[in-house]
Amino acid sequence: MSLVKQLIAAVLTVLIGLASGTLFVMSDSGKSMLLRQLESHALDSATHLGLYISPYMAAKDSATIETAVNAIFDSGFYQRIAVTDPSGEPLYIKETAPEISDRVPGWFVSLVHIDPPSMERPIAHQWRNVGTIHVQSSAGYAYERFWEGAQRALLLFAVLALLAALMITLLMRYLLRPLGAVERQAEALAHKTYIEQPELPKARELRSVVEAMNTMVRQVRQMFEEQARNIDELRTIAYRDPLTGLLNQRACIAQLRARIDYERDFGPATLTLMRLRSLAEINRACGEDSTNHLLKLIADSLRELADGQSGNSLIGRISGSEFLLLTEQEPLKSLRPRLERALEQVDAQIASLYDGSPVPQRPLLAGISHSEDKGSAALLLSEARLALSHAEEQGERIFEYTDNTMTQxxxxxxxxxxxxxxxxxxxxxxxxxxxxxxxxxxxxxxxxxxxxxxxxxxxxxxxxxxxxxxxxxxxxxxxxxxxxxxxxxxxxxxxxxxxxxxxxxxxxxxxxxxxxxxxxxxxxxxxxxxxxxxxxxxxxxxxxxxxxxxxxxxxxxxxxxxxxxxxxxxxxxxxxxxxxxxxxxxxxxxxxxxxxxxxxxxxxxxxxxxxxxxxxxxxxxxxxxxxxxxxxxxxxxxxxxxxxxxxxxx
Known part of the structure; x- marks a missing residue:
């Protein structure tokens, strides 16, 4: 059971106990009041009866006394009426066994004991004692009246108890709502999900708990993010070229093999290999910073060439002067215009570095090869290198390796x-x-x-x-x-x-x-x-x-x-x-x-x-x-x- 439910149950238990005690006290007080009323009623009845039959008691007229007593007794309020002379000898006695109405449940009768009061009144006639009248109220009447009062009290108690339970439940849930949010935080944290409570409760203790939980969530999230950053830094060091941010040789070749050799649904591919022929000369003539800027420009050009692909492109720097781009297969006639623009950008950058001095001819070359359904990454890379060699030998900027036996x-x-x-x-x-x-x-x-x-x-x-x-x-x-x-x-x-x-x-x-x-x-x-x-x-x-x-x-x-x-x-x-x-x-x-x-x-x-x-x-x-x-x-x-x-x- 949740803490909120336990608190609600505890408060309700105390309130019900308090209300039950109050109900018992009220019931006992009501019972005492009922008995006093019955005593008063019995005494009044004896007095009124005595005033009426006192002459007949003096004359010991039993028939008249009997008629008067029966008239009162038949009202149902009495269990016993006795009329005695001054010596205590009965002139007339009328009594009946206690009868309790079916409207009063048996368990109530067993639970509540009522002894109906018996009252007596001495009767005098012409300043002479003529006897005594004894009147005892009916137990059935007493039980009926007491049951009616108890029903009203129980109904009122039940209604008030339900209203109290509802109000306490709503109040407790409202006051302890932050604890439910803390519970959800803890469960989410166990599943490595990080939730913070933006609103802090007004209660000082609950505010402290929520603040502590929020702090812990932030710390755990920070640990995860720090771990991610550390791993990302490791990946950068191990698999990225520090200058251009592209994949380094080992990572690039590994991914090339994974995509081509394992038939990972990459499909026909085009491999573009770029080589900066005059890297050492450019470095000597223009300085390291300018050369590094040039290499970054080549990397950016390759990224632009990869734009528009489905996301499976592979870009890397496989040596100091060689760059690799693997894309979905594309014919040279559509690739050439974009490739030439990239080469022209590099040429323009080199020309600006030399600032009017003689610029190396064709400093950047591109060799292109295409994968076959049974080809390998090593073969694809080898064919791209052959294309680069042909480009250099024949004085071309771009050369495509083609195999005349290639299937169409x-x-x-x-x-x-x-x-x-x-x-x-x-x-x-x-x-x-x-x-x-x-x-x-x-x-x-x-x-x-x-x-x-x-x-x-x-x-x-x-x-x-x-x-x-x-x-x-x-x-x-x-x-x-x-x-x-x-x-x-x-x-x-x-x-x-x-x-x-x-x-x-x-x-x-x-x-x-x-x-x-x-x-x-x-x-x-x-x-x-x-x-x-x-x-x-x-x-x-x-x-x-x-x-x-x-x-x-x-x-x-x-x-x-x-x-x-x-x-x-x-x-x-x-x-x-x-x-x-x-x-x-x-x-x-x-x-x-x-x-x-x-x-x-x-x-x-x-x-x-x-x-x-x-x-x-x-x-x-x-x-x-x-x-x-x-x-x-x-x-x-x-x-x-x-x-x-x-x-x-x-």
Whole structure:
């Protein structure tokens, strides 16, 4: 029982006890008053009867005495009337057994004892004592009158008790309302949610409690934010180029491999590699500060080139003079104008640094390569470097690496029609990759959506995802995946738990939330499905994702953050979003068994998750040594080829 209820109960108990005592005193007083009234009434009756029958008592006229006594007795107010002569011999006695009306409950009669008073009056006639009249009131009459009074008192007591209880309850709840808010604060704090009370109570003791609780909440929140800042600083030191703020070489190559080698639905990609050929010469001629400003300008130019992409772009500085930009595949004819503007900006900046002196020719070069469905990150980077070499040899600013044997399937109208038809008809083939805990128990299977090619074989995402993106069918692809997955859940009540990825096109679609609610309505076991959203998509669409999260929580569906830990804006959003779990990006896991910085950073990310009661999982785990390190760091689950290749969701 809550403190408020206990206080209300205690006050009501005291008041009821006080009221009960008052009622008892009043009842006893009322009983005494009733008995005195009966005594007075009996005495008056004896007096009046005596005045009437005194001559007959003197004459000992029993018949007249009997008639007079019966007339009075029949009124029902008396239990016994006796008329005696001066010697005490009865002239006439009229009495009846006590009769109590049915209107008086038996328990009341048993509880309350009433002994009706008996009064006597000596009677004189012509200055001579002629006898005595004895009158005893009726017990039934006494009980009836007393019960009527008790009923009124009890009714009044009940009404007043209810009003008092209501008033005390409202008053106590109002006065102790801050304690309820403190209780909610404590419960929220236990779940790593920080709530402060803006209004302080007027009572000094309660004000002190609320102020102390608010202070504690602020301190705990500050600790979390300080931890987030420290981790962000560590990430900057370990994975960011200190001059430009871009990813450094190790982080950039790790993420490039994660996006290209693991088929994470990135689709066909374009890699642009920029090289500042005359870095040493510019540094000598213009000074370190001017050269640093130039390098920052190149970084800003790459960020501008990445604008307009879906958020999956990758920008990094992979050496002192080389910069990398990975975007969704884009033909050179649309990329070239923007790329040339960026190069011209750098040329203009270099010219201003030399201030009329001879400027190095073609100081900044760009090499471009494109990924294939079976290509690798190493091959893509190697081809971009070859393009740079060709640009330098042939005196060009921009050179695109092309392979004459490269398949044109993605550009084929027949293939585009095939992809569009498959997606629109919901003809998707689902595979899943298992997420396992430390005891090798499956937590869920993350779904991988595929379509069947002309030979009715599942094709990798890189073969069709670019086409789906160009045709604006990524949202339709997600919906087809969800429909097929939910059909599996309804068809297989004992099947596995599944996790479904949602892309940016679905998150930003105006009708997606309503559509998803209809699909999940009446789902037999909503806890068997979870949805995951890329961290970048979450940060780009916080309000929409927050609304989706609230909708999923209400239905009972779990929610996770995918590719966690690599976005430069940090992870303070976790405080408001409060997902059920997060998956640490695979680029941070690749060298976890050999790199101290990765281990320390991943341990910090796991700590952030656990501090707000969120499960932390790791992606792209391939080796036992990786898993052992992750388990030692406190990871809750691992996913990757270590646990097997993707399996078909039957």
């Amino acid at each position: 399937e993605n550009r084929s109208q027949n293939w585009q029609q095939h992809v569009a038809t498959a997606i629109r008809n919901g003809q998707v083939f689902l595979q899943y990759q298992s997420l396992m805990d430390g005891t090798h128990q499956q937590l869920h299977g993350e779904l991988l959506a595929r379509i069947l090619d002309e030979e009715n074989e599942p094709c990798p995402a890189s073969r069709f995802i670019g086409v789906a993106r160009e045709l604006g069918l990524l949202d339709a692809m997600d919906r087809a995946t969800i429909s097929t997955a939910l059909s599996y859940l309804r068809r297989e009540p004992e099947g596995i738990r599944i996790a479904i990825n949602l892309g940016q096109d679905s998150v930003t679609a105006s009708d997606f939330a309503k559509w998803l609610g209809e699909q999940l309505k009446n789902l037999p076991a909503p806890e068997r499905v979870s949805f995951e959203i890329n961290e970048t998509v979450i940060l780009n669409n916080p309000e929409r994702v927050q609304a989706l999260r609230a909708q999923m929580r209400a239905i009972g569906v779990t929610f996770g953050v995918d590719n966690f830990g690599i976005h430069p804006r940090g992870f303070s959003y976790l405080y408001n979003l409060k997902p059920d779990y997060l998956k640490i990006d695979g680029s941070l896991i690749r060298d976890i068994d050999s790199n101290d910085e990765d281990r320390f950073f991943v341990r910090s990310l796991i700590g952030v998750a656990h501090n707000i009661d969120v499960q932390a999982y790791a992606e792209h785990v391939e080796r036992n040594s990786q898993q052992q390190q992750l388990l030692a760091l406190g990871i809750d689950g691992t996913q990757g080829y270590l646990h097997g290749k993707p399996e078909a969701l039957n």
